[in-house]
Amino acid sequence: MKTIEEKGETIHYHVIARCNNRRRRLKGKKDCYRFLAYLKEYMSKYSVIIHEYVIMPSHVHMILQVLSEERLAAYMHDVCLAFSRFYNRNHNRRGHFWKRPFWRRPILDDRYAICCLRYLHRNPLVAGLIGKAEDWPWSACATYTRGRSNKLIELHPSYGLFGGTLEERRASWRDILASDHIPIEAERMVFDGRVKTGSRRYRAAYNVVTTAMMTHLFQRTYR
Numbered sequence: 001m002k003t004i005e006e007k008g009e010t011i012h013y014h015v016i017a018r019c020n021n022r023r024r025r026l027k028g029k030k031d032c033y034r035f036l037a038y039l040k041e042y043m044s045k046y047s048v049i050i051h052e053y054v055i056m057p058s059h060v061h062m063i064l065q066v067l068s069e070e071r072l073a074a075y076m077h078d079v080c081l082a083f084s085r086f087y088n089r090n091h092n093r094r095g096h097f098w099k100r101p102f103w104r105r106p107i108l109d110d111r112y113a114i115c116c117l118r119y120l121h122r123n124p125l126v127a128g129l130i131g132k133a134e135d136w137p138w139s140a141c142a143t144y145t146r147g148r149s150n151k152l153i154e155l156h157p158s159y160g161l162f163g164g165t166l167e168e169r170r171a172s173w174r175d176i177l178a179s180d181h182i183p184i185e186a187e188r189m190v191f192d193g194r195v196k197t198g199s200r201r202y203r204a205a206y207n208v209v210t211t212a213m214m215t216h217l218f219q220r221t222y223r
């Protein structure tokens with residue numbers, strides 16, 4: 001698979017913003033809609049493209065495309081600050097809303113991008129919040145699986161690997177999300193931001209995740 005850089009695109013990042021003290025504060029519709037509004041508000045200022053977001057009760061996952069790490073930091077600063085002020089004002093609270101700093105990891109190739117996107121889409125499902133990944137209202141999963149309109153995101157370029165037409169890609173992605181071919185614990189080590197990149201544990205987990213994904217894709221293609 002090609003690297004993202006070989007495709008001539010700007011930097012892609014997997015980003016996680018966590019609520020302070022792991023509190024489950026992102027549960028109300030008004031709060032989630034407002035967070036998405038701030039993501040959109042600052043996009044043009046920092047030339048950010050959003051490929052995916054998943055708002056969970058205690059944290060938010062995003063896949064963002066930016067021109068530099070400095071712009072990513074500035075974008076996340078403005079989004080998180082604006083939301084924390086809104087939340088504290090509307091919930092009559094004080095103090096830090098977010099655990100700082102936010103976590104980020106560059107996405108350097110299609111293999112990581114595909115596995116990461118799958119992990120994000122399945123996050124609410126694995127957490128027991130819904131029965132189907134695309135039913136979670138606070139992600140763009142249904143855009144990838146059903147073609148639901150979502151003006152906030154652009155489909156990730158790695159998604160183009162799954163078939164020549166959009167419907168073929170959607171069918172492939174529904175199959176990938178429905179399958180349990182990747183061990184959950186290995187996914188968490190790679191994508192939840194708690195294991196240091198480059199460590200032995202990380203490398204072992206990454207090999208398990210990507211090998212399982214590639215095996216599944218090969219079997220799906222030639223079955």
